[in-house]
Amino acid sequence: MLPALRDRYAELQARGLRLDLTRGKPSAEQLDLAEPMLSLPGVGVHTDADGVDVRNYGGLDGLPQLRRIFAELLDVPVEQLLALGNASLTLMHDAVAYAFLWGVPGSERPWGREEKVRFVCPVPGYDRHFAVCEAFGIEMVTVPMTPDGPDVEAVAALVADDPTVKGLWVVPTYANPDGAVVSEAVARRLVSMPAAAPDFRIFWDNAYAIHHLTENETKTANAIDLAAEAGNPDRVLMFASTSKVSFAGAGVAFFASSPANVAWYKKHLSVQSIGPDKVNQLRHALFFGTADGVREHMRKHRQILAPKFAAVTRILAERLGDLGVASWTDPQGGYFVSLDVEPGTAARVVQLAKEAGIALTPAGATFPYGQDPEDRNIRLAPSMPPLAEVEVAMDGVATCVLLAAAEKAAHATTP
Amino acid sequence: MLPALRDRYAELQARGLRLDLTRGKPSAEQLDLAEPMLSLPGVGVHTDADGVDVRNYGGLDGLPQLRRIFAELLDVPVEQLLALGNASLTLMHDAVAYAFLWGVPGSERPWGREEKVRFVCPVPGYDRHFAVCEAFGIEMVTVPMTPDGPDVEAVAALVADDPTVKGLWVVPTYANPDGAVVSEAVARRLVSMPAAAPDFRIFWDNAYAIHHLTENETKTANAIDLAAEAGNPDRVLMFASTSKVSFAGAGVAFFASSPANVAWYKKHLSVQSIGPDKVNQLRHALFFGTADGVREHMRKHRQILAPKFAAVTRILAERLGDLGVASWTDPQGGYFVSLDVEPGTAARVVQLAKEAGIALTPAGATFPYGQDPEDRNIRLAPSMPPLAEVEVAMDGVATCVLLAAAEKAAHATTP
Numbered sequence: 001m002l003p004a005l006r007d008r009y010a011e012l013q014a015r016g017l018r019l020d021l022t023r024g025k026p027s028a029e030q031l032d033l034a035e036p037m038l039s040l041p042g043v044g045v046h047t048d049a050d051g052v053d054v055r056n057y058g059g060l061d062g063l064p065q066l067r068r069i070f071a072e073l074l075d076v077p078v079e080q081l082l083a084l085g086n087a088s089l090t091l092m093h094d095a096v097a098y099a100f101l102w103g104v105p106g107s108e109r110p111w112g113r114e115e116k117v118r119f120v121c122p123v124p125g126y127d128r129h130f131a132v133c134e135a136f137g138i139e140m141v142t143v144p145m146t147p148d149g150p151d152v153e154a155v156a157a158l159v160a161d162d163p164t165v166k167g168l169w170v171v172p173t174y175a176n177p178d179g180a181v182v183s184e185a186v187a188r189r190l191v192s193m194p195a196a197a198p199d200f201r202i203f204w205d206n207a208y209a210i211h212h213l214t215e216n217e218t219k220t221a222n223a224i225d226l227a228a229e230a231g232n233p234d235r236v237l238m239f240a241s242t243s244k245v246s247f248a249g250a251g252v253a254f255f256a257s258s259p260a261n262v263a264w265y266k267k268h269l270s271v272q273s274i275g276p277d278k279v280n281q282l283r284h285a286l287f288f289g290t291a292d293g294v295r296e297h298m299r300k301h302r303q304i305l306a307p308k309f310a311a312v313t314r315i316l317a318e319r320l321g322d323l324g325v326a327s328w329t330d331p332q333g334g335y336f337v338s339l340d341v342e343p344g345t346a347a348r349v350v351q352l353a354k355e356a357g358i359a360l361t362p363a364g365a366t367f368p369y370g371q372d373p374e375d376r377n378i379r380l381a382p383s384m385p386p387l388a389e390v391e392v393a394m395d396g397v398a399t400c401v402l403l404a405a406a407e408k409a410a411h412a413t414t415p
Numbered sequence: 416m417l418p419a420l421r422d423r424y425a426e427l428q429a430r431g432l433r434l435d436l437t438r439g440k441p442s443a444e445q446l447d448l449a450e451p452m453l454s455l456p457g458v459g460v461h462t463d464a465d466g467v468d469v470r471n472y473g474g475l476d477g478l479p480q481l482r483r484i485f486a487e488l489l490d491v492p493v494e495q496l497l498a499l500g501n502a503s504l505t506l507m508h509d510a511v512a513y514a515f516l517w518g519v520p521g522s523e524r525p526w527g528r529e530e531k532v533r534f535v536c537p538v539p540g541y542d543r544h545f546a547v548c549e550a551f552g553i554e555m556v557t558v559p560m561t562p563d564g565p566d567v568e569a570v571a572a573l574v575a576d577d578p579t580v581k582g583l584w585v586v587p588t589y590a591n592p593d594g595a596v597v598s599e600a601v602a603r604r605l606v607s608m609p610a611a612a613p614d615f616r617i618f619w620d621n622a623y624a625i626h627h628l629t630e631n632e633t634k635t636a637n638a639i640d641l642a643a644e645a646g647n648p649d650r651v652l653m654f655a656s657t658s659k660v661s662f663a664g665a666g667v668a669f670f671a672s673s674p675a676n677v678a679w680y681k682k683h684l685s686v687q688s689i690g691p692d693k694v695n696q697l698r699h700a701l702f703f704g705t706a707d708g709v710r711e712h713m714r715k716h717r718q719i720l721a722p723k724f725a726a727v728t729r730i731l732a733e734r735l736g737d738l739g740v741a742s743w744t745d746p747q748g749g750y751f752v753s754l755d756v757e758p759g760t761a762a763r764v765v766q767l768a769k770e771a772g773i774a775l776t777p778a779g780a781t782f783p784y785g786q787d788p789e790d791r792n793i794r795l796a797p798s799m800p801p802l803a804e805v806e807v808a809m810d811g812v813a814t815c816v817l818l819a820a821a822e823k824a825a826h827a828t829t830p
């Protein structure tokens with residue numbers, strides 16, 4: 001089998017491909033969906049629904065007209081939702097920075113004055129979450145992901161006993177990379193479990209809240225309400241953005257939480273910011289009009305994305321389905337397929353793919369410090385290339401997975 | 416004289432004015448100058464001069480096309496200039512935050528781990544600079560402003576002897592509020608003076624670099640080059656923005672410094688940001704085209720602003736000129752007139768004005784912690800109201816200045 005696979009791999013290399021499945025970037029075709037925004041709000045249109053001149057200073061909370069639309073989509077009261085800059089990553093980073101510099105409501109001292117700060121990181125997870133932790137010297141403690149979200153008993157045990165555990169990352173809807181959706185039961189447990197740290201926070205990164213790949217438009221558990229009901233109103237900090245709704249990098253990011261946390265965030269933000277880009281917020285409000293306008297827009301994204309995801313899982317099933325060398329997710333939304341290959345071969349698969357002109361996310365990227373202890377997880381991001389390229393790339397990836405597995409088997413049986 | 420002034424003040428109150436000279440906001444007429452931007456870049460225009468799709472992720476440094484324009488205007492190499500978010504305040508805050516969390520090149524430890532951090536604050540100065548210091552617990556040590564910038568001997572003495580002095584705020588061009596322009600000699604001294612702290616930094620807030628009020632378009636001393644020549648290449652962090660060029664809040668902010676400082680800033684920014692809003696940067700590049708396009712645009716601002724500033728100084732001269740109760744600046748650029756009234760009466764003047772329907776910046780705002788030790792400085796911001804309102808407001812302010820001075824004199828002579 002190894003020689004046959006080597007031949008097939010040689011053929012793959014001979015094609016001189018240049019394909020990229022590395023990052024969850026929208027395709028040009030998706031970006032075209034929002035192209036009319038490039039002429040908005042339009043000459044002469046510079047006041048919002050409340051008569052505010054969006055070209056001038058002011059309005060730290062963001063444009064109410066836009067906040068109303070996304071308050072409905074994110075299922076939070078508009079007073080508890082801020083519409084801010086161009087990236088939720090910045091809001092998450094800054095929330096951690098504010099906590100390190102000044103603490104959060106309930107902190108005994110700034111996190112930067114603690115001897116140690118730990119975050120619980122479900123794995124596989126999002127590399128930029130881990131990068132924030134690494135920058136702040138936060139020790140990352142991993143727990144496994146399940147189809148219903150983080151392994152909640154493992155999380156609860158860590159949080160209950162260890163007052164240095166200050167945070168938990170959660171991507172509640174169509175998680176990066178495994179597509180899991182936090183169930184209502186898991187959400188209830190996460191917001192009600194006892195926490196040794198009085199200032200424990202869940203960083204609820206709702207990046208894919210409305211990014212469905214099927215007609216079943218999953219509604220995320222309302223963690224902010226559930227936390228309030230459970231008597232832990234300040235536990236959840238929610239983040240979201242339009243990066244994969246309108247334009248990546250030219251969208252609007254949102255922060256939602258309890259009234260106390262929103263006041264805390266605004267207190268620190270008011271020193272840092274003269275207010276968000278209200279022109280861009282008006283541009284978004286005018287383009288989408290209503291929450292239903294956003295939902296309709298997301299269905300157009302789905303029409304472009306769903307065939308690419310279907311191709312990924314179809315080709316993986318065709319090439320690897322019966323061989324027991326790999327497993328993968330079948331996400332119902334979001335931007336990723338999580339592929340588990342033979343333990344000890346993920347880095348090799350990525351290397352083989354690279355040498356055949358197929359760029360994959362580095363092996364280990366879905367784990368803290370880039371270290372996958374089993375060297376088996378690979379994040380596939382099929383959104384950016386055209387469908388035909390996704391198909392070619394995935395066929396190539398399957399060859400690499402098989403070759404790496406065969407190499408491993410050969411190595412194991414060779415004295 | 417007091418009764419006559421009381422009568423005049425009563426007349427003023429009877430007019431039921433609602434005028435606002437509080438903040439340096441551009442007027443609607445100024446914002447109209449950039450109105451065509453509201454339809455830019457335009458449907459179908461989504462690649463920059465280098466062929467990059469500005470609608471997608473990427474490009475932490477900002478759009479080269481826009482950086483080239485502002486590199487010329489700010490007189491820095493384009494490689495040392497980053498085009499970032501919507502506010503230079505955010506960049507200044509974040510530079511301080513990075514320094515507190517991780518230190519700057521040359522730091523022995525993060526500033527947050529120092530027992531004490533002091534900044535030298537020329538006064539009168541900008542309240543938002545002071546607010547940043549206050550938030551971080553930075554002790555502010557004041558030095559007087561002179562027409563050539565901060566009192567450089569006072570600064571040099573503080574910086575030379577005290578290793579806790581880590582920073583100095585400077586608004587080098589048309590300073591807020593007194594309009595001073597840092598001379599070449601002062602700039603040379605600031606960048607070459609010995610510093611006890613190895614990681615001393617000048618926060619060179621070039622907010623009004625191109626905001627001239629006369630035909631004499633003052634060129635700011637190139638502090639970054641001068642610092643390199645003086646053997647202190649990493650001393651200067653420069654900040655600027657288009658907030659008062661295009662739209663306030665929907666503009667582009669810039670960071671410029673030495674290669675080492677730019678690398679430092681980007682290292683931390685790369686954890687915080689997925690890159691700036693490139694669509695907005697392209698919008699700016701297309702609207703202005705070239706550095707000369709920006710200069711031409713600023714002359715249109717000047718035509719709107721200059722008459723308002725002329726009205727302020729004319730009315731102050733007419734009403735207060737020979738009476739020895741006040742002095743004021745005659746700025747050649749920027750957004751403010753600094754008014755010094757009789758010591759001990761600034762707060763009273765602001766109160767009298769408020770009760771006559773004229774909102775002024777709170778007395779003390781131009782000093783750290785809002786405390787003007789002599790209670791004499793008032794910052795006037797005539798940009799926002801129409802010219803006719805500026806004239807009415809300033810006549811009212813003059814009445815308040817006179818009344819407060821007369822009240823003080825009467826109090827002094829009453830047993």
